[in-house]
Amino acid sequence: MSAGRLAGRYSLSHPLGAGGMGKVWLARDEMLHRDVAVKELTVPEGTSDRERAEAVTRAVREAQATARLRHPGIVALHDVVVEQDRPWLVMELLRGRTLADAVRDFGPLPPAHAAKVGADLLEALTVAHSQGLQHRDVKPANVFLTDSGRVVLTDFGIARQEGQATITAQGLMIGSPGFIAPERLEGHPGGPASDLWSLGATLFVALIGRPAYEGTVADRVRATLTRPAPAVPGPLGPLVTAMMQQRPEARPEARVAIDAMRQVAAGGPLPPLPVGAAAAPRPARGGGRVALWMAAATAVVVALAAGGFFLLRGNGGAPEAFTAPMDVCALVDSEQVGLVLRTQSPPTARPGSDGDGPTCEWTMPEYGVGVQVQKDSDTVDPWSMTPATARVLMENQKRYWSRHDEIRWSWPEIGVPGSQEATRLPVHDVQGLGEEAFGFELKGSTGRLLSSHVFYRLANLVVKVEYATVADRPTDEDIKQAALSVARASEQALRDAG
Template sequence: MSGGRLAGRYTLIRPLGSGGMGKVWLARDEMLDREVAVKELTLPEGLDEQGRAEAVARAAREAQATAQLRHPGVVALHDVLVEYGRPWLIMELLRGRTLGEAIAQDGPLPPSTVARIGADVLEALTAAHSRGLQHRDVKPGNVFLTDSGRVVLTDFGIARQEGQATLTQAGLMIGSPGFIAPERLEGEPGGPPSDLWSLGATLYAAAEGVSVYEGSAMERIQATLTLPPRPPHRSGPLAPVLTAMMARHPAARPDPWSTVHALRQVAAGQEAPVLAGQDLTVPGRVGRRRGWLVWAIPATAVVVAAAVAAAVIFWRPSGPPTAFTLPVDVCGLLTPAQVGEVLDSGQPPKGVQSAVEGADRIGVACNWTVQGRGVGVVAQRDSDTPHPWSMTPESAHRLLENQRAYIGKFPELQWSWKEIGAKGPFTAQIGKTKPLQGVGEEGYTYELSAQGRVHTAVVYYRLANLVIQVEFTTLASRPTDDQVRQTALTAARQTEQALRSQG
């Protein structure tokens, strides 16, 4: 292939290296008269024509996501091509060596040097995370030290954009044993805290000269799942930072900016401040107070007790949260005072939480009921996702639209709510869905009516990666149809405010 030309523009000169994801070539961009790196992506064996087309399409999407990143710590992607039936990524050419090569050639690096490298990489990772992109293969071989002193995170080839499958998901392990966070080894999708763990393992190898877990691939996997990280001995003031970054429980890992600050302190020859993970005992504690992003445990790393009272947000200074990643305490989304107001009850009932597994909805619900009235909140999920907070904004959007389409198929339904005295089943007419504004990022409402009057109003909205359904029902004839609608809308706004306040 040397001497070949891609797109009539990029001339391949010679291979620079190869790995499981493909081969990297030195090439020349004839149009701009500059040298570039070209990555030839290898597609999994055994794919039929449709499978290859889908894999190429996924690679193109991943390239588009990576191309959105503009950060000195992320290798720049110039172009993506599909030729000879496979994808080719055109990237900036870096001159220098990888951190893995530096460790192999020089042995353990000074803690201050490792800390500077770590801070640079973490800032690059945070830029990626802010766009919903996880790296998933942070390791010494993917940290490049340029001759000019720049630290660059490379190889987003197995990066995962929220809501998208990736080129290497089918049948392959995503990541490198010994540098994969334990929650991902347990089958969870992971998140920014998983990249943080991998960076901690990478810096450990640089400062200690050996990996935190050694042995065969299976031995490293087993050790990661069952053993705490080996205490660092050569890392000096960097040691407590590494320990915090590689905490077994993702919620115990520190947030990114506190970690960057600690690494910069060590790089400057100072003691690192004490790093703490997220406090899961105080709902709404994590979020805006520290700035751009706050991390905590991916939802499914907790064995789901649906009543865990925390929801964690990746937050930017303005706009909606990016993703909820912890189990949401659905019963905590309305306060007793709010429940009392909605149900017109001086003694508001406690919420009853339950799993919902119906034809029209799946998720975690909380219901507050008195005789003749009830309000319910459901955090919904799609059938492909284990928990509501495991969805992505994209999959949540699809779920919202699918629910709207499902509702529109039926003019009526058989309805009951025995806890409020509606033992039924009764026939209820389903009203048309109406667009919703001012609650969440998108949504809609509809009503159930019988004998010419509305008795139930339902609000669906999406906030980041959560789809929330709020339903208010009254059997009394006194409220007007508009009052029923407004009561449901008020409850929906209160749940949204509760979710945002936790950020």
């Protein structure tokens, strides 16, 4: 590839999103004069030859799986290009937002809308199942709601063809905890009914606004294996409960579920569901695998009770992975906040969350500090990241910010209510912070700095810190040092917790 062009045909414009093993670009097909989406496979530095080969195999498998399917509810694959020793997937460009983003931004869907989404998705899945293909990662982040009204299932990267050998190591959990059917957690290969369970978990989020099972990875796994899904109010409730039955044979047939959802989507009541063994107790199955998962879940619970964090450590004593959720607001104490905000009465911490991960902000007139523990679009939460995926996320963030010079910036809580134009100054490496770090500043129309941003990686976590002010008193150097001091304080808090 040269000058942002693939195969002499596809001109890359800018990133649309990034995940643990890839980045999606907006591109232009110069031959057919149309916009397309190009998925770039990114493999972190230090990856072994075997892991690199498996990543490439996964991307090729996604291409093969998707190319065989023709349905409005499945993203269309146009081309596969191999350059720089890796494949690039050229797909149709979808304009809209994911179901995860829609629920986050606008709240739960009305039952009729959720029913329409569910029916469209299940019809797409039925097409895949008819060709012996399981999706295995149905979740809100992989459901795209286009501006034209289509409901599209994306990311067949871990799809599995019946009879096809797995490319993953034995015992590796494939999928997103909380959206993986119980039988697959127990080590069974699953089948169409497993995707149906995942769709039920996805509809739970669409209707309620949160997952059926929350908490750490271990919490979600344990709850999936031992507890029925919570009841969902409204006309779709009985169907979602039936779809999330723990025994695959107790779940409804796909056509029954589709017809029921179509009736609710049209404004009618949910028709009676066939009476089966849905209420029967679930027999024990795969005892060894269940015991292993339960032991892991218990270990995490014990570690949480002991200290609030659960870390895996390497031989050198540095943390290898933070695997339990933490209070982001606890990463910076009030004394440090008061110091950088130039006040003896620090503002109250305000926790929050967006699609990039949990946040905490401290704001007052003219001054603000923000901290975020980030995740990529393929991972359910930051604590599920691995050092390898965190390295890719850092790489992608640095590349992204290096490409964008003009920024629309606002922070209403400190006195910037509208979208203000700002210029990004050069991205630069930051030494002595985490295992890798970079930063940049934003300059306003007056020529003074508005904010300083620092990103650093420690083990499997990527942390973003921002300090901003519209006051005249702090110098540009003060602003840079304030952001850096908050970043160092948060890093120390993480290390102390370990």
